[in-house]
Each structure stands twice: as C-alpha cells, then as structure tokens.
Amino acid sequence: MEYGEEELVACCGSTRFAQQLAKASPFSSLQQAIAAARDIWFNKVDVHGWLQAFSAHPQIGQSPSPSAHSTSAQWSKGEQSTALATATTSSLQELYEWNARYREKFGFVFLICASGRSTDEILAELKKRYPNRPIVEFEIAAEEQMKITELRLAKLFSTKENVSSTGGDQ
Amino acid sequence: MEYGEEELVACCGSTRFAQQLAKASPFSSLQQAIAAARDIWFNKVDVHGWLQAFSAHPQIGQSPSPSAHSTSAQWSKGEQSTALATATTSSLQELYEWNARYREKFGFVFLICASGRSTDEILAELKKRYPNRPIVEFEIAAEEQMKITELRLAKLFSTKENVSSTGGDQ
Numbered sequence: 001m002e003y004g005e006e007e008l009v010a011c012c013g014s015t016r017f018a019q020q021l022a023k024a025s026p027f028s029s030l031q032q033a034i035a036a037a038r039d040i041w042f043n044k045v046d047v048h049g050w051l052q053a054f055s056a057h058p059q060i061g062q063s064p065s066p067s068a069h070s071t072s073a074q075w076s077k078g079e080q081s082t083a084l085a086t087a088t089t090s091s092l093q094e095l096y097e098w099n100a101r102y103r104e105k106f107g108f109v110f111l112i113c114a115s116g117r118s119t120d121e122i123l124a125e126l127k128k129r130y131p132n133r134p135i136v137e138f139e140i141a142a143e144e145q146m147k148i149t150e151l152r153l154a155k156l157f158s159t160k161e162n163v164s165s166t167g168g169d170q
Numbered sequence: 171m172e173y174g175e176e177e178l179v180a181c182c183g184s185t186r187f188a189q190q191l192a193k194a195s196p197f198s199s200l201q202q203a204i205a206a207a208r209d210i211w212f213n214k215v216d217v218h219g220w221l222q223a224f225s226a227h228p229q230i231g232q233s234p235s236p237s238a239h240s241t242s243a244q245w246s247k248g249e250q251s252t253a254l255a256t257a258t259t260s261s262l263q264e265l266y267e268w269n270a271r272y273r274e275k276f277g278f279v280f281l282i283c284a285s286g287r288s289t290d291e292i293l294a295e296l297k298k299r300y301p302n303r304p305i306v307e308f309e310i311a312a313e314e315q316m317k318i319t320e321l322r323l324a325k326l327f328s329t330k331e332n333v334s335s336t337g338g339d340q
C-alpha cells in the first residue's frame with residue numbers, strides 16, 4: 001500500500017512525519033505502516049514537529065478551523081461524534097473553559113484520542129491531566145497524537161483496500 | 171535581594187520565567203532564589219518558553235549573535251572561556267559540524283553548562299547525546315539550561331551584594 005505525503009498530513013499534521021512516512025512507503029500491511037509511523041513520530045520528529053501536529057487539531061468540542069486540512073477536519077468530527085452526542089450545553093461550556101485554561105498553561109490544545117469517549121469522560125481526563133508538569137503533558141499529548149494517527153492510518157488503509165479490490169482490473 | 175525582569179532574562183531567556191521570578195522576588199538568600207527559579211522553570215514554563223530560552227544561547231564555540239542580550243552574551247563568553255582556551259582549529263571545526271548536525275535533528279542549539287569544560291569534553295558530550303530521542307534530549311537541554319541559570323543567578327547575587335555593601339549608607 002503506497003501513501004502520499006498529502007494524505008499522511010491528514011493523519012498527523014507534522015510535515016516531517018508525512019514526508020518521512022511517504023518516503024518509507026509502500027507497506028505490505030497496516031501493521032508495517034504503523035510500526036514505521038511510530039518510529040518516525042517518536043524518534044525522528046523533533047519537538048517543533050510535535051507542536052506542528054498538535055496545532056492541526058481543533059479544540060475538543062469545537063469545529064475545526066476553516067484552514068484545517070479537509071480530510072483531517074472530517075475525521076476529527078467523526079472521532080468526536082460520541083462526545084458531541086453526549087454533550088449538554090453546560091458540559092460543553094465547562095469543556096470550553098477547561099480547554100482555555102489548559103491552553104494557557106501548556107501552550108497547545110488539549111489532545112486526547114476522543115473516539116468512543118463521552119464529553120464527561122473527556123472532561124474528567126482533562127482535569128486529571130491539568131496539574132501535570134508541562135514536559136510530562138507534552139509527552140502524553142504525543143502519545144494521544146499517535147493513537148489518533150493509528151486510527152487514521154487504519155481508515156486510510158481500508159479505504160485504499162476497498163478502492164483496489166473494486167478497481168479496474170478486478 | 172530584589173531582581174528585575176530585565177536582569178533575569180539575561181539568566182534565562184524565557185519571558186515567562188523572568189516575569190514570574192521577578193514577581194516572586196525579593197529573596198532573602200541565593201538558595202531561596204534558586205529554589206523559586208527551579209520551581210518556575212520545571213513546573214510553570216511551558217515548552218515554548220523552554221525553546222525561547224534555548225534560542226537565546228549562541229552555538230557552543232561561536233560568538234553570541236549581535237541581537238543577544240548584552241549581559242547574557244558576556245556571560246556566555248565567560249562560561250566558554252575554558253573551551254575556547256583549549257580549542258584547536260580542527261576541534262572547533264568538528265564542534266561546528268556536530269552542532270549543525272545536532273540542530274538539524276533536534277531543532278534547537280546544543281546546550282551544555284560549559285563552565286570549566288574543554289572543547290574535547292564538550293564534543294564528547296555532544297556525540298554521546300546525539301543518538302537520544304528528541305523528547306529525551308529536550309529534557310536534558312532543560313536541565314543544562316537550569317545549571318546555567320543557577321550559575322548566572324549566583325553571579326547576579328554576588329554583584330548585588332557587592333554593590334549594597336559598598337553603597338551610599340555604608
């Protein structure tokens with residue numbers, strides 16, 4: 001399976017990550033792609049690249065910015081669908097306020113792999129992580145980013161498999 | 171002993187660090203000032219603040235940039251005096267090349283508390299640290315920055331003590 005830089009940026013918004021993973025493709029399986037992605041993300045992308053990837057995410061509970069990559073924005077919406085379905089006006093307001101406080105302390109958006117999590121679960125996690133030291137939180141955010149990237153690589157992989165199994169020569 | 175924001179930026183180039191430490195002063199002893207500085211640096215300054223402080227340093231073996239804070243530039247020169255006295259043209263050249271390689275991998279300048287270290291020692295340390303993961307190296311650089319900050323706070327403290335003991339009323 002071959003990946004292009006453009007579609008990889010939608011999985012993880014670090015330019016260095018997307019370039020290096022595109023260079024390392026094609027991959028024979030999703031597992032192989034994920035292993036390469038983990039190696040690049042944790043060993044080769046520098047701290048600026050981590051910050052670049054974090055800044056590609058909308059604030060949890062908010063719509064992606066108009067400038068966000070369209071595939072990434074669509075995926076964000078899907079990943080947050082449980083949260084949005086379980087949200088009340090007051091829980092969304094509380095999430096909004098805690099997000100602002102988090103951003104003020106750490107200098108980047110609160111990042112969590114939101115798939116399947118309710119607004120209350122996300123809010124509880126935010127409050128639990130808030131007292132962390134900035135460097136500790138920076139690493140946790142990078143781990144969450146990797147979980148999101150893995151989910152998105154899997155989506156990309158299955159889309160491509162579908163395309164190739166229904167493609168011209170079949 | 172009271173510290174102003176301006177002189178604290180020369181000890182550590184993070185604006186948030188300097189603001190918060192100035193706000194926490196006066197201090198009754200150097201030890202108290204250092205304890206407050208450590209708390210602010212490791213618990214309150216975010217990753218952008220760390221990067222801001224790192225970028226205030228000249229590359230090891232190089233002159234500070236003309237835009238560098240003048241006290242900070244003078245201190246850098248003093249801290250690197252052993253390294254410069256022990257340098258040969260070829261060791262400086264090697265240091266220059268490894269610095270460039272380090273910066274390319276990590277996205278910030280190689281930081282080491284150079285006081286009393288020879289060029290060879292610094293070069294050996296750079297080569298030893300180069301294989302680290304970016305996040306690991308980021309934390310080591312922050313530790314080295316704190317060592318430099320402590321030395322500089324001590325200098326500031328003794329300068330002020332001298333001034334006050336020879337001052338008007340004495």
